[in-house]
Amino acid sequence: MEGALVTLRLFIAGLGLGVxxxxxxxxxxxxxxxxxxxxxxxxxxxxxxxxxLVILFLLYYGLPLLGIRFPPMxxxxxxxxxxxxxxxxxxxxxxxxxxxxxxxxxxxSLGMTGIQAFFHIILPQAIRxxxxxxxxxxxxVLKDTSLxxxxxxxxxxxxxxxxxxxxxEPLAVFVAIGAIYFVMTVSINTGLARVEKGLKxxxxxxxxxxx
Amino acid sequence: xxxxxxxxxxxxxxxxGDHEVLKGISxxxxxxxxxxxxxxxxxxxxxxxxxxxxLIPPDQGRIYLEDVDVTTTxxxxxxxxxxxxxxxxxxxxxxxxxxxxxxxxxxxxKKMAGKEAAELAMLELRRVGLEKHAGQYPAELSGGQxxxxxxxxxxxxxxxxxxFDEPTSALDPELIGxxxxxxxxxxxxxxxxxxxxxxxxxxxxVSDQIIFMENxxxxxxxxxxxxxxxxxxxxxxxxLFKLTDLYGEGGG
Numbered sequence: 001m002e003g004a005l006v007t008l009r010l011f012i013a014g015l016g017l018g019v020x021x022x023x024x025x026x027x028x029x030x031x032x033x034x035x036x037x038x039x040x041x042x043x044x045x046x047x048x049x050x051x052x053l054v055i056l057f058l059l060y061y062g063l064p065l066l067g068i069r070f071p072p073m074x075x076x077x078x079x080x081x082x083x084x085x086x087x088x089x090x091x092x093x094x095x096x097x098x099x100x101x102x103x104x105x106x107x108x109s110l111g112m113t114g115i116q117a118f119f120h121i122i123l124p125q126a127i128r129x130x131x132x133x134x135x136x137x138x139x140x141v142l143k144d145t146s147l148x149x150x151x152x153x154x155x156x157x158x159x160x161x162x163x164x165x166x167x168x169e170p171l172a173v174f175v176a177i178g179a180i181y182f183v184m185t186v187s188i189n190t191g192l193a194r195v196e197k198g199l200k201x202x203x204x205x206x207x208x209x210x211x
Numbered sequence: 212x213x214x215x216x217x218x219x220x221x222x223x224x225x226x227x228g229d230h231e232v233l234k235g236i237s238x239x240x241x242x243x244x245x246x247x248x249x250x251x252x253x254x255x256x257x258x259x260x261x262x263x264x265x266l267i268p269p270d271q272g273r274i275y276l277e278d279v280d281v282t283t284t285x286x287x288x289x290x291x292x293x294x295x296x297x298x299x300x301x302x303x304x305x306x307x308x309x310x311x312x313x314x315x316x317x318x319x320x321k322k323m324a325g326k327e328a329a330e331l332a333m334l335e336l337r338r339v340g341l342e343k344h345a346g347q348y349p350a351e352l353s354g355g356q357x358x359x360x361x362x363x364x365x366x367x368x369x370x371x372x373x374x375f376d377e378p379t380s381a382l383d384p385e386l387i388g389x390x391x392x393x394x395x396x397x398x399x400x401x402x403x404x405x406x407x408x409x410x411x412x413x414x415x416x417v418s419d420q421i422i423f424m425e426n427x428x429x430x431x432x433x434x435x436x437x438x439x440x441x442x443x444x445x446x447x448x449x450x451l452f453k454l455t456d457l458y459g460e461g462g463g
Contacts, residue, residue, distance in 0.1 A: 099305075100300070100302070102298050102300050102301070102302035103302055103303070103304055103305070105266055105296075105298065105302060106296070106298060106302030106303070106304070106361075106364075107304070108266060108291065109264055109266060109291055109294070109295075109296035109302075110291065110292065110315070110316035110320055110364070110368060111288040111289065111290075111291040111292035111316065111320040111368070112288070112316075112319060112320055113288055116319055116320070120315060120319055121304050121306075124306045125304075125305060125306045128306070201305070201306050201348055202348045202350040202351050203305050203348055203349060203350020203351070204305055204306055204350075
């Protein structure tokens with residue numbers, strides 16, 4: 001199934017772009033000055049408040065009027081990635097801020113630099129805290145790759161549509177499409193849950209049955 | 212005996228916005244001395260400790276660690292390695308075991324080899340009576356145990372001085388004793404310590420000097436006998452007796 005591969009490519013590139021942009025955005029929100037924080041807040045508010053389909057249409061049909069033209073695949077990845085970065089920056093920001101101020105002070109008082117404290121103390125904990133909400137976001141991005149359909153990208157859904165027009169078996173085709181999305185989403189969530197479990201440390205993240 | 216000065220603070224001022232927290236604090240600490248700072252909350256005791264290792268830089272004044280001016284040093288991380296800090300809420304690294312909490316400053320800051328650092332960490336944990344808990348995470352330790360790990364972490368860096376910021380204030384009453392015992396042993400071993408605490412019994416029996424601070428100034432400082440039996444300021448007498456009533460002589 002080539003369509004499934006295109007879907008995976010959209011997913012990985014979109015989510016990856018979200019990570020690459022989301023982390024600096026989270027940093028900017030926490031450590032930036034007023035202007036940077038304000039700009040990021042606007043960016044986030046906008047991307048989180050308009051439907052992804054509208055974002056995709058803006059990128060694909062709107063930007064050419066300003067002389068910026070993307071192939072459908074690139075526009076789809078950009079749309080997925082930009083929107084995801086807005087959500088992911090919230091995830092990373094929350095995870096970093098959830099680590100107590102006194103741990104940072106303790107790290108500095110040992111003679112660590114700010115950068116050392118971030119990499120040795122804050123980041124290892126923030127990653128663990130961010131995994132569950134990140135898994136959630138990953139599932140959303142995967143499913144939303146289907147909106148690339150509207151730009152003419154031949155991903156899983158559109159390919160299914162072609163198969164249906166050839167076979168006239170809509171029920172069978174869309175059940176199969178649904179099943180493929182289902183398997184992909186569940187595998188991603190299971191994989192990340194396994195990572196979470198592997199990194200688990202008592203007292204960090206969501207506890208099971210500890211009072 | 213020649214007395215070697217470890218810490219000298221001269222005329223420290225600090226404001227937060229319009230609120231002037233420290234209004235000219237001066238004090239000094241010789242090698243091996245234990246001084247306990249007491250005073251009502253909000254008088255700047257904690258701010259003063261945070262000034263000393265520049266976690267909160269003062270607005271004015273000088274702080275010398277031996278002969279280095281901490282307020283103008285270009286190598287702050289070096290100075291901080293030499294000043295231990297024990298926090299009211301422990302400040303343990305939640306993702307590290309007790310042993311790794313003690314080790315991380317050695318390996319990451321002092322660049323000590325892992326094996327050597329692990330041995331030293333175990334030695335310090337033994338010193339605070341926690342070698343059996345070395346593999347446990349902070350979430351698995353009691354408050355008193357956490358604070359003892361905090362003390363071991365400070366000790367492992369082999370500091371010239373340890374600052375304690377209300378080390379027992381966040382603890383349940385029955386856990387205070389174990390932490391004070393560790394601190395008492397350190398005082399006996401000749402560690403230089405500046406301690407902000409409300410534990411009057413401890414202050415009275417362990418400290419070389421008690422410093423009474425109120426409203427950003429040092430009202431009076433002197434030996435425990437002098438402050439308890441013959442305070443020069445009426446305010447000192449009132450405060451010490453009120454605190455002793457409140458907290459008792461416990462931990463002495």
